[in-house]
Amino acid sequence: MRMDIADRVSRQSKSPLYEQLYQLLRSRISAGDLKPGDLLPSETELVEQYQVSRATVRQAMDGLVSDGLIVRRQGQGTFVSPHNVDQGLVRIVSFTEDMQGRGLEPSTKLRSAELIPATEALASFLEVPIGEPLARIERLRLADGEPMSVEMAYLVHRYCPKVLEEDYTSQSLRKMLEEKYGLRISSAQQSIRAVSATIELANALSVQKSAALLSIERISYTEFNVPIEYLLLYHRGDRYRLSGELRG
Amino acid sequence: MRMDIADRVSRQSKSPLYEQLYQLLRSRISAGDLKPGDLLPSETELVEQYQVSRATVRQAMDGLVSDGLIVRRQGQGTFVSPHNVDQGLVRIVSFTEDMQGRGLEPSTKLRSAELIPATEALASFLEVPIGEPLARIERLRLADGEPMSVEMAYLVHRYCPKVLEEDYTSQSLRKMLEEKYGLRISSAQQSIRAVSATIELANALSVQKSAALLSIERISYTEFNVPIEYLLLYHRGDRYRLSGELRG
DNA sequence: TAGTGGTCTAGACCACAAA
DNA sequence: TTGTGGTCTAGACCACTAA
Numbered sequence A, B: 001m002r003m004d005i006a007d008r009v010s011r012q013s014k015s016p017l018y019e020q021l022y023q024l025l026r027s028r029i030s031a032g033d034l035k036p037g038d039l040l041p042s043e044t045e046l047v048e049q050y051q052v053s054r055a056t057v058r059q060a061m062d063g064l065v066s067d068g069l070i071v072r073r074q075g076q077g078t079f080v081s082p083h084n085v086d087q088g089l090v091r092i093v094s095f096t097e098d099m100q101g102r103g104l105e106p107s108t109k110l111r112s113a114e115l116i117p118a119t120e121a122l123a124s125f126l127e128v129p130i131g132e133p134l135a136r137i138e139r140l141r142l143a144d145g146e147p148m149s150v151e152m153a154y155l156v157h158r159y160c161p162k163v164l165e166e167d168y169t170s171q172s173l174r175k176m177l178e179e180k181y182g183l184r185i186s187s188a189q190q191s192i193r194a195v196s197a198t199i200e201l202a203n204a205l206s207v208q209k210s211a212a213l214l215s216i217e218r219i220s221y222t223e224f225n226v227p228i229e230y231l232l233l234y235h236r237g238d239r240y241r242l243s244g245e246l247r248g
Numbered sequence C: 001t002a003g004t005g006g007t008c009t010a011g012a013c014c015a016c017a018a019a
Numbered sequence D: 001t002t003g004t005g006g007t008c009t010a011g012a013c014c015a016c017t018a019a
Helices: A015-031 A043-050 A054-067 A095-101 A120-126 A173-181 A201-205 B017-030 B043-050 B056-067 B095-101 B118-127 B175-180 B199-205
Strands: A070-072 A077-080 A106-117 A134-144 A146-156 A186-197 A212-222 A229-236 A244-245 B070-073 B077-080 B106-117 B133-143 B145-158 B185-196 B212-222 B227-236 B243-248
Touching: A015 A043, A015 A054, A015 B145, A043 A054, A054 A070, A054 B056, A054 B133, A077 A201, A077 B145, A095 A106, A095 A134, A146 A201, A146 B199, A173 A186, A186 A229, A186 B185, A212 B199, A212 B212, A229 B175, B017 B043, B017 B056, B095 B106, B095 B133, B095 B145, B118 B145, B118 B227, B133 B199, B175 B185, B185 B227
Parallel strands: none
Antiparallel strands: A070 A077, A106 A134, A134 A146, A146 A229, A186 A212, A186 B212, A186 B243, A212 A229, A212 B185, A244 B185, B070 B077, B106 B133, B133 B145, B145 B227, B185 B212, B212 B227
């Protein structure tokens, strides 16, 4: 599982030291090198190991704490969070990842993929002129063979000109954007609400008309805060739930 | 609106300087002294004004940033967020705070307050024996006079024996638990889904039967990880949305 | 160019938990 | 008592924005 993660930080890199250290520790946790409940090296040890100041170590760990991945205990040390933190409310999680975390087998059916001109609303979300060509990809997501969600993605076509020729059913859209076009999604703004299923959505999801759906609207941004995707998700209310931990 | 908020920090206080400064700035924002879009004093100015180091100022502001209350812009300054950014997905936010953040006027109607024995499910959530007496408080929450949410709180009665004699319409339940019983909620586990309104909920919320509602189930814990409250929230799908930022 | 936030350092002392 | 994280300081230099 461990990839080519160098176990050091570089002062020549364009990304800050604390960010490098954050990513490094994050990798060690997600790779299983550090397991839930494990004690992390102490701050002093990390200072020595990576040759950075304690403030930098703490800044890196702050990120992991706010991700819920680690907890600090004064006098004891810093530990990998004991429970598998459900991160759907804090991190961008792929459908595949999400379903696997729930112990379900994900699959995908393509419903449509086409080029459309940006409406006023879409243009405003994606910060492009009205009429700008957008790739619209609509997919049905299934879990254990049963419909779970309908997903509509709107991408700025100019940034990923051959996106409509790709295969969306077997590979992650996000991974494809990163590998083929160098578009890395680094943050997103989302809004969650409950809506009643339209007839079309009800049919697609195999539920009754007006069944309650959990609707998520999401705008994803690159590291330079350029919006590249507008996503509309409709999850079956009877099957899907979002969980997370709150701070006091 | 400004209460007795001293505009200074004290080194004698038991709470840390950054926490005092955080609360102080938070109050100035929620009191409307600092309005959405306003420029905050620069970090250097705050250093001079409160006689603390820049790191302490930044630590205080870090909290406000992660609350979504302020945004930093390099080269420009730090601004109060354009009030859109609710952060109900990461922090426990009171209904009052929540509505005020949306520019709505909150009010509350008590629907019932009674003592009931814990069912099996409730006992498991609250980690008490089946049959343990629980205080059940059901309230209707309104925004600008219009129904917004129905809230059912189940409290372990043993921890707060006179809770049913209190006034829940004008004061915060959380604040009351803290002040009268020393019960401070420090974390919570919540789960969000979409449901159809039952006839009773539809009547209470002035919506049609089967209207989509955003349902939140939440177990709140003290700093010692003792569950003290099980909360069931039903928000009107047409009026309520949860927003937040995700990391990539 | 002046002022802002972004990053980083090398200390210091404290509170807390475990041995 | 030792080692942990929690708080705080007084600097430094950089990157960015606007005038």
